Amino acid sequence: MNASKSLSPFRLSSLLRRQKDPILALQLFQNPNSDSTPQPKKSSRYSLLSYDLIITKLGRAKMFDQMDQILHQLKQETRFAPPEIIFCNVISFYGRAHLPDRALQIFDEIPTFRCHRTVKSLNSLLNALLRCGEFEKMWKFFVGIEKYATPDACTYNILMKACCSNEYLDDAWKVLDEMSRKGIPPNSVTMASLIYCLCSNLKLKEAFTLKEDMARVYGVPPTIFVYTSLMKGLCKIGEMSLAFRLKEEMIMRKIKPDAAVYSTLISGLFKLGRKGEVFGLLEEMSEYGCKLNTVTYNAMINGFCKEKDFEAAYKVLDEMVEKGCEPDVISYNVILGGLCQEGKWSEANDLFEDLPRRGCTPDVVSYRIMFTGLCDCRQFREAALILDELIFKGYAPHRLSAHKLVEGLCREGDMELLRTVLTSLGNGNVLHVDTWAMVIAMVYKKEKLSNVSELVDTLLVQ
Template identity: 30%
Template sequence: MSILSRFRHAQRHYSTVLSPNSSTPLTSKQKSQKALHLLKTETNPERILEICRAASLTPLSFMDRRAFSLAISKLSAANHFDGIRQYLDELKSRPDLANDHRFLSHAIVLYGQAKMLDHAIRTFDTDLKSPRSVKSLNSLLLASLLAKNYKEVSRIYLEFPKIYSIKPDVDTYNVVIKAFAESGSSSSLYSVLDEMDRNSVKPNTTTLNNSIEGFYRERKLEEVGKFLKLMEERYRLLPALSTYNVRIQGLCKLKRSSEAKALVEGMLSSGEKINALSYSILIRGFCVEGNTVEAMNLFREMKKKGYPPDAECYFTLVYFLCQGGDFESALKVARECMKKDWFPNFTTMKSLVNGLVGVSKVDDAKEVIKQMKEKFSEKSDMWDEVEAGLPQ
């Protein structure tokens, strides 16, 4: 039996995994959607692999790439590295993917995500055909970054362009700068800038963002201002909204949310725009610092100004309001997000239920349980146990 025939036979075998109760074949898009949906809740490694095989995922689709990434994350968390290796080897033998440069570059990144960097390097060395592109080099650098192997990032950056006659581009340098930022070596990024100048590669917003993220990580706040000035004077590169959000995030992580708020106020007064993410970062920052009053003020402000909060923003507020003992506000926020069909996790909602009982709002607690059981019928037993402990 040929490779193609074996592949088609396997597809027929796994077809029922995605739609066990349907006799109608799924389209490629429907397979991808179904696979992503199933992977979000699946924890069994073998079942995860079955779902991936059934969907016949490719790197050409954004949704497939999301499914790939989610599957690899779950398999890696389960220490199912043999399964990852076997599955990616299977894909490398598929007729439509065997010599697909895009797929192989994506496989390199997936190996890095699973911290299987030796396999990523082997794929780059052995499976990719010459000449290797700068995109494949960037994939290998990204794999090393995802694997948190900063020494390997540096080695690949210094050696591989010479070995394989590849000219680095701005994405190459940005990954290297990101590695310096994450590894606590942000001062080294200036040497990368000098290299970019020698190779006539102009920095972009990502260069700027990765750099100042590193300065915040190392608490070099004065360096942020100096670097912003350097970028403007040398490259005429001004901060974008994403840059401001990196700055807001950096200050909030340092538990300087009041300074982050002042930065936002300064932006607004000078005509700069912010977005929902700006608010969400601030809200989480104040929550982490225990200032849920300010977080709620910002939450109301963002909605008033037309910036719709996302699910994560709601979940953050419900969790920290419960932690702070403000169960009435937590209930109000929870109800609002559940109307949008966004439900915080079991632990958070159990905390809310117990808190409501503690402030004599048993009926509200029972209503929350009812909604959770209706939404997550598979967890009814868990909620029955919680409900059994409520005052009758």
């Protein structure tokens, strides 16, 4: 029998690029022969591109143990040194998966691959730590940053975003000042992040001053994101005339308003009870060729639900479908929340059960809305059913809602359902100590000592 012919590095890379299944791609990489007989690995089969392709596929699929094996194999290569971008991507994969320690580890190991670290991998690490919420590790790392690389505008933008995420406004201003001291000019991302944070905290005077300074002092013209942030701040305090004036300023500066701008204005009009003006905005959107998207429709749905006009909200859903804009889970969650707040739990439950037929999969927010709503309406048996499904899907209920359900069952003396609920909470590892203490106290107070004993047994089983 003739020996099977090995794939060339070029052919292997071509096949890897076309293979969508990461598991099959890995099998192909590990055995790049035309038959299924394992062959001794020959490093000459693998090009830098093939390594890059398989690492990317495994990282996107979160197959990190397999990706680590490929990285270990890459470390043994002597024919070439991998470029830094490969490690930037790996760090980003770990960041998206909320694995900060692995991101730090691969950053430390970059030199062992005969690759020089620059500000690119440094920024990738900082961004991964930011995504993971590891702010303390970010700051500790930044203190000695000079020994790794010289920070650039992107570095400071990541720090600015971290400050704004935590609403550390004083620290955000310090980041801007340090950029000036080091001669690193802030860019539109820097300014947009700071202005967004100022507007979120309703420090609109400072935000508008910074907007003017963007062009006058820093030579950076305001972007559409800056205008949208300012409009959101103005809408929150009911200054719609100023918000509309900003929109006109955008148009004058040849910045075309997008759906986010109009959605912000629509939400503001609904908040002030001026829904009659919304249709004029929708006509203007059409004139500018700005197509309504899910965000715009959701703003309208939210507005109608705030006014308790659920019939109009449902009509918006129907219009979305007619216009080819598929409602998302947020569209339905807004209506579910509105119905539950109005005590229309039966209607909300009907809509919730109808979501799969409508092509929408309920998310954790959907379940929490229904569970909280049913508890508030004292529909404890229905709430227990939702709780069981919620726990089964790996979600956790809001602590106060779970406490309210248990308290209600204790007061009603429904010991059988109470035991079922406690079991569900125990299975989900979300049975809090204070809730359990409340159960023991209330049941003991009613002198149902045997029931207390049974409940203690239930807890011990969990």
